Amino acid sequence: MSDVEQGTPVELGRAPQNVEGKRVLGVVPGKPAAGERKVITRDDTVMVWPHLLVRHAVAAMATLVVVMVISVFFDAPLRDIANPQVTPNPEKAPWYFAALQELLSRFHPLVAGVLVPGAIVIGLIALPFIDRSRFIKPRHRKVAVTTFTTFMVIWIILTFVGFMFRGPNWGWVWPWQEWHGEL
Amino acid sequence: MSLTKNDRDEATEPVDQGVEEHIEGRGDDLLGRLRDTAVGKSIFRSPRRVTPRDRAAGHWSNFLLHIYPVKIRRKELAFRYSWYLGVVSTVLLGSLVASGVYLMFFYVPSPANAYTNIQTIQTDVPFGQYVRNVHRWSAHLMVLSVAAHMGRVFYRGAYKKPREFNWVIGVVLLLLTLLLSFTGYLLPWDQLSFWAVTVGSEMAGYVPFIGDQVKEVLLGGPTVDSSTLLRFYVLHVAVLPAMMIFLLMIHLWRWRKDSMFDLEMEDGDE
Numbered sequence: 142m143s144d145v146e147q148g149t150p151v152e153l154g155r156a157p158q159n160v161e162g163k164r165v166l167g168v169v170p171g172k173p174a175a176g177e178r179k180v181i182t183r184d185d186t187v188m189v190w191p192h193l194l195v196r197h198a199v200a201a202m203a204t205l206v207v208v209m210v211i212s213v214f215f216d217a218p219l220r221d222i223a224n225p226q227v228t229p230n231p232e233k234a235p236w237y238f239a240a241l242q243e244l245l246s247r248f249h250p251l252v253a254g255v256l257v258p259g260a261i262v263i264g265l266i267a268l269p270f271i272d273r274s275r276f277i278k279p280r281h282r283k284v285a286v287t288t289f290t291t292f293m294v295i296w297i298i299l300t301f302v303g304f305m306f307r308g309p310n311w312g313w314v315w316p317w318q319e320w321h322g323e324l
Numbered sequence: 325m326s327l328t329k330n331d332r333d334e335a336t337e338p339v340d341q342g343v344e345e346h347i348e349g350r351g352d353d354l355l356g357r358l359r360d361t362a363v364g365k366s367i368f369r370s371p372r373r374v375t376p377r378d379r380a381a382g383h384w385s386n387f388l389l390h391i392y393p394v395k396i397r398r399k400e401l402a403f404r405y406s407w408y409l410g411v412v413s414t415v416l417l418g419s420l421v422a423s424g425v426y427l428m429f430f431y432v433p434s435p436a437n438a439y440t441n442i443q444t445i446q447t448d449v450p451f452g453q454y455v456r457n458v459h460r461w462s463a464h465l466m467v468l469s470v471a472a473h474m475g476r477v478f479y480r481g482a483y484k485k486p487r488e489f490n491w492v493i494g495v496v497l498l499l500l501t502l503l504l505s506f507t508g509y510l511l512p513w514d515q516l517s518f519w520a521v522t523v524g525s526e527m528a529g530y531v532p533f534i535g536d537q538v539k540e541v542l543l544g545g546p547t548v549d550s551s552t553l554l555r556f557y558v559l560h561v562a563v564l565p566a567m568m569i570f571l572l573m574i575h576l577w578r579w580r581k582d583s584m585f586d587l588e589m590e591d592g593d594e
Contacts, residue, residue, distance in 0.1 A: 186395040186584075188376075190383055193396055200408035201415045208419055208465065212457035219446065222439040223518035225547070234523045235509050237467050237502055241527060254530035265495045268478075269488035277481030278591045289478055323516055324464060 218324060230309045233323050239303030240296050246311050261292070391576050393583040400583075405480070409473035410579075414572070416466040423459040424561070431511070433557035435550050438513035463505050470501045486585055490578040493571055500568045507560040510553060521556070522548050 187193070234242045244253035272285040279286045304322045308314035314321065358364045359371040369385035372378045383394045399405055430449050431441045445452035474494060477483060483491035510521045525548070529539040544551030 185398055187398050187401065188379065188383075189392045189394060189396055190379075190389065192401055193392070194389075196401060197408065197411045200411045204412045204415045204465075205419065208416070208458055208462050211461045212454055215457065215461070216446075216453060217457050217460035218516060219442060219512055220515040223435070223513045223515060225518070225549075227515070229515055229519055232519050232523050235506060235520050236464075237505065238524055238527075242523065245527070250527075250530035251532060254527040255532065258527075262495065262499065265474075266492050269483040269485075269491045272483075273485070275484070276591050277484060279479060279481075281591055282481065286479070293475065323520070324460075 231307055231311055231321055233307075233321065234303075236300065236304045236322065236324065239301075240299035241303075243299045243303035243307070246307075391580065393580045396583055407472070407476055409469050409476055413466060413469045413473055416462045416469060417568070417572070419462045420459060420466065421565070423455045423462065426455050427459060428561060433511065433553050435513060435553060438511060438553060442512045442514075459508075463508060467501055467505055470498050474498060487578070487582050490575060490582065493575045493578070497568065497571055497575060500564055500571070504560060504564045504568065507556040507564065510548070510556045511560065513553065518548060521552070 233239070241253065241258060244257060247253065248257075268285070268289075272282060274282060276282050305316040305320075306313060308319050308321045316322070356373060359368050359373070365371045368382065370378065370381040373382055380394045383389050383392070427445065430445050430452065432438065442456070445456055447453075449455075477491065477494065506521070506524060509524075510517045525539055525542055528542055529535040531538050540546065542552075542555070543549075544555050
């Protein structure tokens with residue numbers, strides 16, 4: 142038995158037997174038996190129209206309502222006209238680069254400005270080619286989930302720190318005392 | 325096992341059964357009758373909607389529905405499966421294109437005009453302030469929703485074979501979202517945008533060996549000035565949107581093509 146190549150059907154050498162109402166004609170080593178393999182059946186699928194499209198329409202309208210409400214009540218900021226002679230203090234990047242700016246204040250620019258963002262982008266692109274296991278439940282891929290979660294939490298914290306907790310000369314401020322975040 | 329599943333479906337989905345029966349019985353609702361006219365038959369390549377097979381054919385031959393598969397796995401309907409973040413991101417992109425085109429009518433990308441144009445938009449242009457707000461807040465929300473979409477896809481394990489390449493396209497779409505937001509940030513030409521872009525582009529200068537050149541290509545000079553504004557404007561309204569829409573088309577096409585694959589996972593989804 143052990144020298145049988147993977148994928149080669151093994152003759153059972155006796156009369157076909159019944160398993161769960163199906164006749165077993167042979168066993169292919171390395172493949173799950175027919176009863177265990179997950180096969181998409183008609184019951185597992187639904188028509189996109191109307192089931193998915195109705196839900197997408199609701200999600201789309203909810204999104205637009207949120208945008209409308211925010212836009213009615215909050216005006217986009219417009220400060221004084223750009224003046225290269227007057228540098229505001231603090232000088233802030235847009236909020237989605239606040240984590241990078243916070244890193245830049247702590248590490249060498251080559252590390253914080255090039256190596257870290259480069260490694261994040263390359264790591265994200267390489268992720269599906271590194272984590273190739275055939276498992277999708279988070280508890281079956283602890284390494285990937287832990288790594289991703291760690292980086293994500295650090296990034297979110299750095300973003301909040303750079304966005305809300307930094308004031309003049311990039312010094313620490315409490316956002317409930319001084320507000321320096323810009324959108 | 326399969327019996328219980330069928331029972332459950334019949335118990336929870338009487339509506340679907342009803343629709344099916346209705347169509348099989350007559351197919352004479354308003355839309356059905358419109359499709360049955362000479363004009364309707366010329367518009368719809370597959371006007372008959374009597375059997376489920378007809379309905380699938382009608383979906384398959386409809387241009388507007390061609391970005392969707394005909395059927396999907398039932399579990400994809402649930403809110404917790406995707407939080408609908410892909411739809412939210414796409415809708416925000418639509419909102420940004422619509423509001424952005426409107427703003428383009430009233431904006432000239434030069435330091436002499438840009439700032440006063442924004443002031444005019446806010447005070448004199450009909451719905452100008454509102455449209456500018458929509459553009460601004462949609463942009464911020466889109467950065468959030470695209471990033472959250474990536475997180476949801478990660479935790480669902482939906483980047484696995486055969487969807488690896490679509491994940492890569494998604495990463496590029498996230499980068500394009502950030503670049504679009506960043507280039508747009510400069511356009512009002514106020515203190516906020518000028519200095520945010522000055523800080524942001526300083527990071528490009530830290531690239532080893534070619535940092536200064538990269539920064540110079542990006543800004544069109546050593547500092548943020550009129551050529552930077554023009555460059556960012558062209559990137560913002562033409563180059564980056566074209567790239568984003570092209571990649572989004574591939575992204576959605578791959579989503580549709582791969583929508584039925586989850587056969588080979590060794591643990592289920594639930």
